[in-house]
Amino acid sequence: xxxxxxxxxxxxxxxxxxxxxxxxxxxxxxxxxxxxxxxxxxxxxxxxxxxxxxxxxxxxxxxxxxxxxxxxxxxxxxxxxxxxxxxxxxxxxxxxxxxxxxxxxxxxxxxxxxxxxxxxxxxxxxxxxxxxxxxxxxxxxxxxxxxxxxxxxxxxxxxxxxxxxxxxx
Numbered sequence: 001x002x003x004x005x006x007x008x009x010x011x012x013x014x015x016x017x018x019x020x021x022x023x024x025x026x027x028x029x030x031x032x033x034x035x036x037x038x039x040x041x042x043x044x045x046x047x048x049x050x051x052x053x054x055x056x057x058x059x060x061x062x063x064x065x066x067x068x069x070x071x072x073x074x075x076x077x078x079x080x081x082x083x084x085x086x087x088x089x090x091x092x093x094x095x096x097x098x099x100x101x102x103x104x105x106x107x108x109x110x111x112x113x114x115x116x117x118x119x120x121x122x123x124x125x126x127x128x129x130x131x132x133x134x135x136x137x138x139x140x141x142x143x144x145x146x147x148x149x150x151x152x153x154x155x156x157x158x159x160x161x162x163x164x165x166x167x168x169x
Contacts, residue, residue: 002022002026002028002029003019003022005032005035005036008022008023008029008032008097009036009097009100009103010100012036012097012098012100012128012132013100013101013124013128015127015128015131017131017135019097020094020097020098020131020132020135020136021135023093023094023096023097024086024090024093024094024135024136025090026093027089029093029097030089030092030093030096032093032096032097033092033093033094033095033096033097034064034067034096036096036097036099036100037063037064037067037096037099038060038063038064039102039103040063040099040100040101040102040103040105041059041060041063041064041102042060042106043102043103043104043105043106044059044063044102044105044106044108045059045060046105046106046109047105047106047107047108047109047114047117047118048108048109049109066155067092067095067096067099068092069155069158070095070151070152070155071088071091071092071095071096072088073150073151073154073155074091074095074133074147074148074151075087075088075091077147077150077151077154078091078133078136078137078139078143078144078147078151079137081147081150082137082139082143082146082147083139084136084137084138084139084143084147085137085138086136086137086138090136091132091133091136091137093136094132094133094135094136095129095132095133095136097128097132098125098128098129098131098132099125099128100128101121101124101125101128102121102125104117104120104121105117105118105121108121126148129148130144130145130148131144133147133148133151
């Protein structure tokens with residue numbers, strides 16, 4: 001029996017391998033994974049807004065597109081270069097649930113502690129994404145780390161170029 005989205009978020013944030021295996025194989029959990037990404041994006045926007053940032057809708061859209069893009073790039077790298085076995089949907093679900101610690105970014109507006117919250121959540125997210133990739137692709141931790149780094153670089157470069165072009169105009 002599938003656990004609730006909240007239980008899965010807690011499991012993913014706790015680096016529970018069984019949770020990642022569960023969402024990897026539950027083809028109906030893609031919508032839940034999208035909800036996790038949306039909730040984390042909203043929390044991030046709240047934390048940024050509290051420090052003078054703006055653009056909640058833009059952040060939400062960029063986060064969703066980034067999730068889809070990074071999952072696709074990670075799928076390509078993980079299956080083609082590192083010979084992992086997964087579908088794009090499996091990576092969507094596991095990487096989506098790996099965003100669960102991002103809900104704490106809502107606290108990033110706190111004076112003094114905000115920077116510490118952002119740093120801690122960033123490290124935590126790196127760990128959850130590596131576990132998600134490792135479990136979805138059925139590869140070693142080393143290959144999961146390399147896949148995560150290469151996937152992030154290949155996904156972030158086009159986004160940075162696009163952002164720079166939009167700011168120049």
